[in-house]
Each structure stands twice: as structure tokens, then as C-alpha cells.
Amino acid sequence: MTTLATSTQRAQLEHDGFCVFDNVLDDDLLQRTRQASDRLLDAQSDEHFEKQKSTGSLVSVAGDPFFAELVAAPKALQALDILGYSNPKWASGYVISKPPHSPPLFWHQDWWGWDEPISQLWDHPPQAFLMYYLVDTTRTNGCLRLIPGSHRKRHAMHDAAPDAHTADLREVTDPDHPAYHTAAGEVDVPVQAGSVVIGDSRMLHASHANNSDLRRTVITLWYYPAWDELPEGVRAHIGATQLPASWEGEPMATLGSLQPTYDGDVEPTKWNRIPGPEFL
Numbered sequence: 001m002t003t004l005a006t007s008t009q010r011a012q013l014e015h016d017g018f019c020v021f022d023n024v025l026d027d028d029l030l031q032r033t034r035q036a037s038d039r040l041l042d043a044q045s046d047e048h049f050e051k052q053k054s055t056g057s058l059v060s061v062a063g064d065p066f067f068a069e070l071v072a073a074p075k076a077l078q079a080l081d082i083l084g085y086s087n088p089k090w091a092s093g094y095v096i097s098k099p100p101h102s103p104p105l106f107w108h109q110d111w112w113g114w115d116e117p118i119s120q121l122w123d124h125p126p127q128a129f130l131m132y133y134l135v136d137t138t139r140t141n142g143c144l145r146l147i148p149g150s151h152r153k154r155h156a157m158h159d160a161a162p163d164a165h166t167a168d169l170r171e172v173t174d175p176d177h178p179a180y181h182t183a184a185g186e187v188d189v190p191v192q193a194g195s196v197v198i199g200d201s202r203m204l205h206a207s208h209a210n211n212s213d214l215r216r217t218v219i220t221l222w223y224y225p226a227w228d229e230l231p232e233g234v235r236a237h238i239g240a241t242q243l244p245a246s247w248e249g250e251p252m253a254t255l256g257s258l259q260p261t262y263d264g265d266v267e268p269t270k271w272n273r274i275p276g277p278e279f280l
Ligand SMILES: O=C(O)CCC(=O)C(=O)O
Pocket: 055, 096, 105, 110, 142, 143, 144, 205, 206, 207, 218, 220
């Protein structure tokens, strides 16, 4: 059940589309997250990095059962609870790592259920990212950029890059594309390693280029915070998603009630990542 929270973070999440909680990962968990991420990154081919030039990398956390511990990190669940979400579900996650001296990440949003009326109606997120940066971030090493309010209001960037998840944008075939450039109303969100940025999947976000000599990694984990309030079709779609087979046993037990299940017979909501004309 979702309860009404009065936290300032909840107000910011609804109004701006994001909020930050500091000191969510302690030194030990942060260090082990770095090691697991580096293991996954070191196993990728050169071709992977070529194809993901703009993101840097896009490696599913399913590749290492360690990440179950991060998904279920008690302080992260506490943060969701403070926001009013006591029965969240988790569905997927990625290691996104910008190599030294790599280009900016294109503007995009990640909500896939735009055919559902809640996409226009909800102030709070149907789907939320929890982003953990594994180094302190600044404008120089590729911190997150956001357009506050773009989860609730159409922005020119929605039309400049309607489906931003294209091979051309990922491979940076045209560095002059507006999706890499400054957008009206954008803000930088520099954070300390160990903090978590919680954001609405509908919100436009991007990151600066990494102009430093060091790798800049973020782990993005995707949750459905208000699971019980979601339309049945969304729950049917997510409930049919297979959690990583290699996580059977202890990692799956660590996830516990975060595993999404659906046992009804409603048609799953269609995957549609492009907001329609009704999103004004
Ligand atoms: O690389 C970043 O800073 C942001 C990652 C991102 O946009 C995403 O995971 O959707």
C-alpha cells in the first residue's frame, strides 16, 4: 500500500520529478558495488563500448548476482518508504559507465507505458529510477542533468528526440544533434558517491561528457514504487518479466517481496516509450 508521505523529498519528487538521499551506500557496499561493476565492464567487448558511445556502457545487472544486495539495500528501501512507497517492486538495472574523455549522454525519458492515462495524471512516478553514482560527480566528469517538471509537462526536447533510444544517438553518429546539447530549464545534479538520485521515468534526463581521466559509473535500478496502484495491464507486463535465472537461490531470496508477480488475466499494456499528443 502507498501511504501519504509529507517529506520534502516527496514534494520535490512530485513537483520536479526527482530527489536525492545522501549516504545510502556505506563504504563497504559502495566498494563491493564498484568491484562487481568493474567485473561486468571488464567482460564487455570493444564492440559493446562502440555501440554505446553516448551512454558509455549498458550492461544488465542480471549478469552478477551481487546486485540483488544493492537492489534490496535497506537504506534504499527506507528512502522509498519515506517517500510513501512501502510495497515497491524491482524489474531491471544497468551498469552505465562513461570511459575517460567520452561524449555526453543524449536527452531521453524512459517511461514505456505512455498509452496508460496515468502517464498524464499522476504527479508521482509510475516507474522510478534509483541511480547510484560510484564516484563523486561534477560537470567535468559527467554528472546527471535533468529538466525539472518534464515528467508532467511537454518540453521541446520531447519532440526534438521523440524516441531517443536509437542506434544513431547511442553511437553518436551526429554530435550536433540537439539531444546532446543544452536544453531550456536544465539543471546539473552533482552528487557524492553513495548517494541515490530517485527520479520519475517520465522525466527528461541526460548527462554531461566525461572530460576527466577516470571512469564514471552509475548503476541505474528500475522500480515500480506504487505497485498496488498501477493499472493491471502494467502489472501484467512487468509480472511477466523474467528475473535473472542466475539469481535463483540466495539472491532471489534477498529480493524477497521486491519481486513483481501478477496472476490475473488482463492483457499486458503495450510497450510505448513515446508520449502522444495528449501529453501537453
Ligand atoms: O549516465 C547517466 O548519468 C544517466 C543514466 C541514464 O540516463 C539512465 O540510466 O537512464
